[in-house]
Amino acid sequence: MLKDFNLCIDTKFVFGKDAQNQIGSELKQMGIRKVLIHHDDGKFLYDTGLLDQVKEQLKKEGIETLELGGVLPNPRLSLVKEGIFLAKEEHADMVLAIGGGSVIDSAKAIGLGAVTDIDVWDFFTGTEVPKKSLPTGVILTCPATGSESSEVSVINNTEIGMKLLxxxxxxxxxxAFMNPELTCSLPKFLTACGVVDMFSHVCERYFSPDGEIGVIDRMSEGILKTLVEVGPKVLADPDNYSYRAEIMWIGTIAHNDTVGIGRIQDWATHEIGNELSALYDTPHGATLSIIMGSWMRYVYKEDPKRFARYAKEVFGVDWNGDNTLEAAYKGILKTEEFFRSMGMPVSFEDFRIPTDEVEKMLDQIAFRGEDDSIGGIKRLNRDDCRSIYKMAFSFRKTDE
Structure with a gap:
């Protein structure tokens, strides 16, 4: 049953070819006067002239700009604090992210900190609750996290080894300005990481203890099936505008709660995987492909019919109602086969990640509630998460 919910996706989307060229006129209509442009200093920004084009578009409309580059994957709190100081010192009234999820998340954190004297990290630890922020804008160049319209920011505090949201x-x-053409030159690995992230965002909502919600489930299955179909195609034909456009929009709807409303969500795969990013700086999409199959193996017997339905609707696995456990498990194997077909790792071994720091990662997971656990479809405590890490050490096609 669909639970009560409140949802307001207050993001204007400017989507299509040359969408970024509308930035000056759009921001002028919003009353913006000075923009802090935030980016990763990527070669793409300079080789394509995108950064200069954006500055010129803003200048034409009388909008001042200042700039802060240097964002890294798993964005750093130290750079966020540098941006907060700059935004306050120069009286910026918008933070504009040019890039993907890491840049956008960093820009959101700067926006939070720029309007208060509270230490911005206190919002991530839950010590303080955000009440206001500078507006953020996005020119999306790497679709993956859906951060261009989500209500989430994830930041890595390298001083204490914690990655929180x-x-x-x-x-x-x-x-958000979304031109699929800007994504055509993305390396295959980054494109594949993005597809895995989108896939995981939907699965975190689909595998819910709340049972079937017809329209939401069918929307989720449609998104997942499309990713399975289009993901390999976009790697084989990276300049195909149609594929890039579908991937870009899926990244958005996968994480702005369009398919997550009215139900308990899981998020254990993300919480377990994030510790690989925090400790080893592993790309986010890779942490998800490494953990997801093992998480599925560990929890699928809690609701085998849900996993069997997933296997049937997303991967075409035959399910007649009598072979539920078999179908469910085939869906898990198909999931890992899909990730591997995209060149993504499905184990620590695949990505050469050390296996001797599991306890350190477990120390950082934010277990909570009366049961001191995480997850939705199955509550996972420290021992459960340890087992999932160990299952993910090396690829296993069948149960031992």
Whole structure:
């Protein structure tokens, strides 16, 4: 049954070819006067002239700009604090992210910290609750996280080895410029990481203890099936505008709660995988492909019919109602086969990640509630998560 919910996706989307060329006129209409442009200093920004084009578009409309580059994957708190200082010192009234999820998340955190004297990390630890923020804008160049319209920012505090998130509706960007052509030159690995992230965002919502919700489930299955079909095609034909456009929009709807409303969500795969990013700086999409199959193996017997339905609707596995466990398990194997077909790792071994720091990662997971656990479809405590890490050490096609 669909539970009660409140949802406001207050992001304006400007989607299509040359969408970024509308930035000056759009921000002028919003009353923006000075923009802090935030990016990763990527070669792409300079080789394509995108950064200069954006500055010129803003200059034409009388909008001042300042700039802060240097964002890394798993964005750093230290750079966020540098951006907060700059935004305050120069009286910026918008933070504009040019890039993907890491840049956008960093920009959101800067926006939070720029309007308060509270230490921005306190919002991520839950010590403080966000009440206001500078508006953020996005020119999306790497679709993956859906951060261009989500209410989430994830930041890595390297000083203490913790990667935490803050979730609040005020973090949704005010406007997102989305031109699929800007993604055509993305390396295959980054494209594949993005597809895995989108896939996981839907699965975290689909595998719910709440049972069937017809329209939401069918939307989720449609998204997942499309990713399975289009993902390999976009790797084989990276300049195909149609494929890039589908992938870009899926990244958005996979994480702005369009398919997550009205139900308990899981998020254990993300919480377990994030510790690989925090400790080893592993790319986010790779942490998800490494953990997801093992998480599925560990929990699928809690609701085998849900996993069997997933196997049937997403991967075409035959399920007649009598072979539920078999069908469910085939769906898990198909999931890992899909990730591997995209060149993504499905184990620590695949990505040469050490296996001797599991306890350190477990120390950082934010277990909570009366049961001191995480997850939705199955509550997972420290021992459960340890087992999932160990299952993910090396690829296993069948149960031992």
């Amino acid at each position: 803050v979730s609040n509706p005020i973090l949704r960007p005010a406007i």
